[in-house]
Amino acid sequence: MAKNVIRTTVSDTVRGSIEELDLAKDFLYAIHDIYRESDKAEAGRLAKEFNDLKCIGAGKVREHIMKLIEINAQLRDLNMGVTDDYVVHTALHSLPNSFSQLRTSYNAQKEKWSLKELIAICVDEEDRIRKEKEPSTSVNLVEKPKKKYQNQSKLKPTKIITKGLPWE
Incomplete structure (x- = not known):
């Protein structure tokens, strides 16, 4: 009975390449011998x-x-x-x-x-x-100098935010 279960679950190609044996154990060994790699x-x-x-x-x-x-x-x-x-x-x-x-x-x-x-x-x-x-999440905000500092052409930092960015 076990041999019949094995025979029905094995593909036709494998079934056709193995000789008919009486015991399921021998049938499984025959399949093993065909597919065993050296x-x-x-x-x-x-x-x-x-x-x-x-x-x-x-x-x-x-x-x-x-x-x-x-x-x-x-x-x-x-x-x-x-x-x-x-x-x-x-x-x-x-x-x-x-x-x-x-x-x-x-x-x-x-x-x-x-x-x-x-x-x-x-x-x-x-x-x-x-x-x-990972990308850095710190941002430096700068503003333009006020009119009384017209001679300065550099931007002045005002605030540093180290939390996550609002658009993330």
Whole structure:
């Protein structure tokens, strides 16, 4: 009965390419054998993805580093993983140029960061960079000089507002 359920849910192409087997377990193993990727091919794909992965988009630093950690864990399952220190190094160099100050400070330090420290520091740095890019909300209001100061051609500041702008 289980084999019939599997056969009805599998596409016609897959069903036609697998020989008829008596047990559902054997049928599932046959499907697995057809779609299984060789370990060498999978390791090559994962290694390429690990080395080529670049962080794109704001607010994605944590996800980017966690993706590198996940790929490395898959590579370790295939006996091709790298050390956590190398993951930290690769993660720092795959970040955008706005993180160059962070890379410099890491290279200047004697101690190495763990993966948890790297994530925390990078998220803090990302927040700092985002806050620097926010527009300033201070406005200087100036008025023309009064007639008795006709010789002065400069504008005189009268008031400084540091609250949000009324049109925002």
